[in-house]
Amino acid sequence: MSDTPHAKPKAGTPGARSLDFSMMFFSSDAVGRQRHRYDLLISSAEFADRNGFAAVWLPERHFHRFGGLYPNPAVLAAALANRTSRIRLRAGSVIIPLHDPLRVAEEWSIVDNLSDGRVDLAFGQGWNPNDFVLAPERYADRLEGMYAAIRQVDALWRGERLQRRNGVGRMVDIGIFPTPLQDTFTPWITCAGAVERFVEAGAMGANVLTALLFQDQGELSTKIQAYRDARGRHGHDPDTGHVTLMLHTFVGDDMGTVQGQVRAPMMKYLEDSVDLWRQKSEALDALSPVEKTRVLEFAFQRYVRSQSLCGTPESCLPLVRQLAAVGVDEIACLLDFGVTAESVMESLGSLKRLKESAGHASSPADAEAVTAS
Amino acid sequence: MIHDLEAMIIAITARLLKRSADTLHPHTSLAAAGMESINSIRLIAELETRLGRDIDPTLILDTPTIGDLAKALAVHH
Numbered sequence: 001m002s003d004t005p006h007a008k009p010k011a012g013t014p015g016a017r018s019l020d021f022s023m024m025f026f027s028s029d030a031v032g033r034q035r036h037r038y039d040l041l042i043s044s045a046e047f048a049d050r051n052g053f054a055a056v057w058l059p060e061r062h063f064h065r066f067g068g069l070y071p072n073p074a075v076l077a078a079a080l081a082n083r084t085s086r087i088r089l090r091a092g093s094v095i096i097p098l099h100d101p102l103r104v105a106e107e108w109s110i111v112d113n114l115s116d117g118r119v120d121l122a123f124g125q126g127w128n129p130n131d132f133v134l135a136p137e138r139y140a141d142r143l144e145g146m147y148a149a150i151r152q153v154d155a156l157w158r159g160e161r162l163q164r165r166n167g168v169g170r171m172v173d174i175g176i177f178p179t180p181l182q183d184t185f186t187p188w189i190t191c192a193g194a195v196e197r198f199v200e201a202g203a204m205g206a207n208v209l210t211a212l213l214f215q216d217q218g219e220l221s222t223k224i225q226a227y228r229d230a231r232g233r234h235g236h237d238p239d240t241g242h243v244t245l246m247l248h249t250f251v252g253d254d255m256g257t258v259q260g261q262v263r264a265p266m267m268k269y270l271e272d273s274v275d276l277w278r279q280k281s282e283a284l285d286a287l288s289p290v291e292k293t294r295v296l297e298f299a300f301q302r303y304v305r306s307q308s309l310c311g312t313p314e315s316c317l318p319l320v321r322q323l324a325a326v327g328v329d330e331i332a333c334l335l336d337f338g339v340t341a342e343s344v345m346e347s348l349g350s351l352k353r354l355k356e357s358a359g360h361a362s363s364p365a366d367a368e369a370v371t372a373s
Numbered sequence: 374m375i376h377d378l379e380a381m382i383i384a385i386t387a388r389l390l391k392r393s394a395d396t397l398h399p400h401t402s403l404a405a406a407g408m409e410s411i412n413s414i415r416l417i418a419e420l421e422t423r424l425g426r427d428i429d430p431t432l433i434l435d436t437p438t439i440g441d442l443a444k445a446l447a448v449h450h
Contacts, residue, residue, distance in 0.1 A: 218405050291414065298430045299410040305434055 002055040002120075019053035019320065020330035021355040024092060024246050026061070027029060028336040030068030037069060040341040042083055050086035052354050055120065056080060056334050057092035057209075057246075062131045074107040081115035089115050089261065092209055092244075092332070093124035093190040098134045099143040101152035102162070102176060109157070109180040117181035122209045122244075124151050133174055156186055190245065191223070196300030198223040202230025207242040209332070212307040220245070221326035228327065234325070242329045248308035249333035255312055262310045263300065265338020270299045309333060313354040320358045376426050378443035386412075386439070403433060413431030420446070 009160045023044055030037065058076050061067030064126055070076065077089040089111060112119040125146040126132065132139040152162060157180050161173040189201035193214030201208050208227055212220065228238040248266065252258040287295060304310045306319065309331070314366065333351060335344050375413040386403065389412045389437050397406060408416065417430045424446070436442040 144420060287411070289411050291418070294430065295414045298414055298433075301431045302410065302413075302434055 005318075007294070016334055018329070019324045019358055020334045021351075022053055022055035022057060022088075022090070022331050023048050024057040024059075024332040024334045024337050025070065026059050026246075026334055027067050027338070028069045029065055031065040038076070038079070040336060040344060041069070042080065043345055044335060045087065046083055047345075047348050051348075052355065053087060054330060055088035055090045055332075056084075057090045057244075059092055060095045060098075060124075061097075062098075062128075062134070064130075074111055077108075077111045077119070078114055081111055081118070083273040084115075084118075087118065089118050090120040090188075091122055092246075093188070095126040095127055095131060096123045096132060096149040096153070097138040097145040099149075101149045101156065102164075102174065104149075105153045105156035105176045105180075108153075109176060109178050112180045112182055113178050119180075119182065119185070120188065121153070121185060121357070122190055122207075124190035127192075147204075154185070154187070172295050176307045188242075193219075195223045196227050199230040200229040201228040202236070202241060203234045205231065205234070205236040205241070206324045207244065209244045209246070213247040217306065217322065217326065220328075243327055244330040245323060245328045246331050246332045246334050248303075248310060249331075249335060249351065250310045250339050250347055251313055251316060251354050252347050253312060253350055255315060258311055259304065261339050261343055262304065265306075266302055266303065266310070267296055269337060270296055270303060284311075289298040309351075309354070313350055313357055316354050317357055320354065324358075374447050375440075375443050378446050379421070379439055381423060382439050382442055383417070389415055397439060399438065399443070401439050402437050403439060403442070404437065408433075430445050 022308055025041055028037075028040070032096045041056075047053075048056055058073035058080075059067065059070045061070050066272075073091040073094065077091065080089055091108070094108075096104060097236045108119050108121060123146055125142045126139075131141060132142075133226065138145050156162065156176045159173040159175065159179065163171050164174050165337060166172045186205070186207055188207040189197060189204075191197035191201060191208050193210075198208060208224075210220065211224075215223070224243055227243065229302050231241050232238040248262075248269075250262050252261070309316045309319065339347075376409060383394050383397045386408065387397055388408065390407055403413070403416075413433050414430055417428050417433065421428050428446070432445055436445045
């Protein structure tokens with residue numbers, strides 16, 4: 001890969017791209033009254049802060065028990081701002097068509113100030129029609145709306161003012177307070193799978209947040225290349241664009257134990273997943289119960305082996321290396337997909353070892369040693 | 374033997390993916406050709422019927438190409 005444009009070394013890591021590890025939260029069940037339900041988020045963010053992780057990602061999800069802990073990433077980022085001092089606090093993503101850009105800029109400027117300038121923002125267009133009870137008129141044109149709103153948040157962040165109609169019908173110029181600590185920000189665009197999103201993100205000089213839910217590694221590699229090419233065509237350095245990939249993550253010392261822990265939540269997840277949707281649901285429904293079990297078991301084995309960080313630090317390292325080689329800059333480790341909070345906390349030491357061996361192996365001498373072995 | 378197995382895998386895969394067998398070769402990756410979980414299991418099920426024995430579907434995960442899968446089936450024969 002060393003002769004391809006996007007594999008140009010970053011400063012300080014001769015011979016390879018550096019790869020960041022961050023933590024991501026997305027799907028904790030939030031039904032019923034329960035104390036300490038944000039403990040996993042807070043404790044793992046503190047672990048991330050102390051142990052060299054790059055960031056914590058907070059999603060925006062509405063009106064469903066799964067992911068129900070996360071309707072407002074700015075509020076949670078404010079809580080984490082106080083408990084951490086080093087990691088970036090990332091919205092992943094702000095579903096921007098649901099909101100007034102003025103409010104988004106205000107809220108995240110508060111967090112930027114509380115955190116001493118550690119805010120990053122990914123934006124998504126949204127997909128769930130029920131989320132748009134918050135802004136039903138913006139559902140149909142949510143993609144165009146997303147880009148227009150990002151431009152507004154960006155302008156407000158830099159201190160510009162927007163023309164808006166006030167309470168007595170007069171047009172007024174409005175700017176936001178407090179002034180953000182960071183003078184500008186580079187947005188991430190959430191790219192579920194369509195290559196158009198990658199190209200649009202590249203053209204506007206944004207970063208990319210993506211996952212392997214709707215695409216496999218080969219497709220991702222092609223799209224990252226399209227992203228970096230689009231950056232180049234529009235006057236942005238192809239190498240500095242940052243690609244973040246979310247992966248289901250549970251790393252432990254023993255493969256059998258790991259598979260046992262992740263099996264139930266992952267099988268549940270896969271039953272709904274795109275690996276099966278892609279074939280159209282009729283195909284899955286047409287299978288006998290025995291065949292269906294076999295297909296799910298196969299999908300589980302494949303997902304665990306090649307599309308997630310579920311295993312030992314050693315078994316996960318080849319996938320991490322492959323992803324770095326195709327131009328991924330950061331792995332956002334999705335931690336709360338159903339493994340118990342206690343087990344997730346216990347697993348973080350192993351995840352840290354994976355992160356460290358990944359960083360270690362990226363030096364040329366180690367890469368040669370690995371190739372030779 | 375290997376060639377027979379390769380031809381068999383290619384024929385089944387081509388039918389499952391509704392594409393011409395001419396576009397599939399021993400070095401073709403099954404995943405890259407578009408074999409998702411359901412079709413992978415259908416391929417294994419047909420191979421089990423034709424070869425008259427049980428096959429562990431995860432064999433496909435360890436054998437990225439059609440040629441690799443044919444070799445593994447020959448070895449385990």
